[in-house]
Amino acid sequence: MYAEFELDIPDSLDGALGIMAAGAAKGVTPLAGGTNLIVDMRAGRERPVRVVGLGKIDELRGIVCDGDRISVGGRTTVADLLYSPEIAAAGPSLVEAARLFAGQMVRNAATVGGNIACGSPAADLVPPLLSLDAEVTLVNGSGTRSVPLDEYFLGYKRDLRGQDELITRVSWRRPVERSANAFYKLARRKGDAITVTGVAVTLSAEGERCSRARIALGAVAPVVMRAKRAEALLEGETLGFAAIDAAARQAAEECQPIDDVRASAGYRRHAVEALVRRLLTQTRDRLI
Amino acid sequence: MPMEKIIALTINGQREEGAFPPHRTLLEALRGLGHVDVKSGCEKGDCGACAVLVDGVAIDSCLTLAWTVEGQEITTVSGLGDLAEPHPLQAAFADSGGVQCGYCTPGMIIAAKALIDRNPEPSEDDIRLDLSGNLCRCTGYTKIFEAVRTAATTMRAHGGKA
Structure with missing residues (x-):
């Protein structure tokens, strides 16, 4: 690899934040699993002057269930999610996304924080996290802020993380009400493939009525997006075929896919409708 | 610099x-x-x-x-081993014909080693999942998966050790 940069590998979060603050003006990039960043640096798409390796900061890795809140450290790997009984209970859609994520060696290295920070509309962990109403916690030398994941992405590969900030954790409330969630990744293969269309849904129900609906769509807009008008067609309604079908059509209506090397916009829009209908039906059948 | x-x-x-x-x-x-x-x-x-x-x-x-x-x-x-004392995975890849050009084999065996160390009795799906980041352009995977199953069986018979 021909890219040249300074590399620091601090052993504490404070150490990392100090380096991030000092390097913010000139361009500093955090390095977690490296499964995107190293590839982008080799291709010349990323040219950081300074790189901060996070591999020795153990406090950034781990899954904690505190009361009704699930908190996942930013440097927690995709494989950590895949093997976690806590995540299996608190977000099965996230386990499914972890299972279909790249290949095993990449799952062993790639991190939750990195998958969010890369800002890709095809990032596979983001639709399940978005459908779980996850929050992102950002820390710099002067403080901590938490933002809804729904507000985190500003545009294609643009996010609101400051140059001196690190994603330290992602957290969400474990639903206390009756709730079910699911994820489907449409791609050429089950392994080692980039998503053509990813759909995650979370439904909560009171009786047969939908009390909360979340529909998150990957790789069909500049950012991973929620189909909020489709969600609104479900909330308060009886979870039957009519409401589900209307929501599926609406989700296809409000996504913004493009033609690219993997699929046409028309195919993606069709996939959104079919997958939203399928996943809503599956989750509905688990609840009612 | x-x-x-x-x-x-x-x-x-x-x-x-x-x-x-x-x-x-x-x-x-x-x-x-x-x-x-x-x-x-x-x-x-x-x-x-x-x-x-x-x-x-x-x-x-x-x-x-x-x-x-x-x-x-x-x-x-x-x-993991050499020609004189091959690891069960190395022996199984050779015996089952899981090697043609051989370029993917080192990575395949490393991924399979990590799998069997974590999960001594992997199912077909477990093998496919853990080898999903290894591409072979020669054999079509059937004999590679067979080699991993054979090696896992051998290793269980030896108490999980090579």
Whole structure:
């Protein structure tokens, strides 16, 4: 690899934040699993002057269930999610996304924080996290802020993380009400493939009525997006075929896919409708 | 100009040192030190030919900077066994015809080793999942999966040991 940069590998979060603050003006990039960043640096798409390796900061890795809140450290790997009984209970859609994520060696290295920070509309962990109403916690030398994941992405590969900030954790409330969630990744293969269309849904129900609906769509807009008008067609309604079908059509209506090397916009829009209908039906059948 | 640093790695049980700049990948470092059993394929995390174990976890060495694994235990396919005393995985790949051109084999065996260490009785789905980051363009995987099943059976018969 021909890219040249300074590399620091601090052993504490404070150490990392100090380096991030000092390097913010000139361009500093955090390095977690490296499964995107190293590839982008080799291709010349990323040219950081300074790189901060996070591999020795153990406090950034781990899954904690505190009361009704699930908190996942930013440097927690995709494989950590895949093997976690806590995540299996608190977000099965996230386990499914972890299972279909790249290949095993990449799952062993790639991190939750990195998958969010890369800002890709095809990032596979983001639709399940978005459908779980996850929050992102950002820390710099002067403080901590938490933002809804729904507000985190500003545009294609643009996010609101400051140059001196690190994603330290992602957290969400474990639903206390009756709730079910699911994820489907449409791609050429089950392994080692980039998503053509990813759909995650979370439904909560009171009786047969939908009390909360979340529909998150990957790789069909500049950012991973929620189909909020489709969600609104479900909330308060009886979870039957009519409401589900209307929501599926609406989700296809409000996504913004493009033609690219993997699929046409028309195919993606069709996939959104079919997958939203399928996943809503599956989750509905688990609840009612 | 970024400085080189002397980095010590434990490679297949032997401590070795090299002077590397920050951008040197573990793949480049290992091959530079003569460990050419680690193969360079796609160099972007798709093919798995460069897989090694770092403290027992399979990773793509092409996506790993050498500085970040200083002091850790690196295992390459040569560290598992040799012609005189092959590891059950190496023997099974040879016996079942799971090798044609052989380029993917080191990474396949490393990924399979990590799987069996974690899960001594892997199902067909477990094998497919753990080998999903290793591409073979010759055999079509059937004999590779068969080799992993055979090796897992052999290793269970030996109490989980090679």
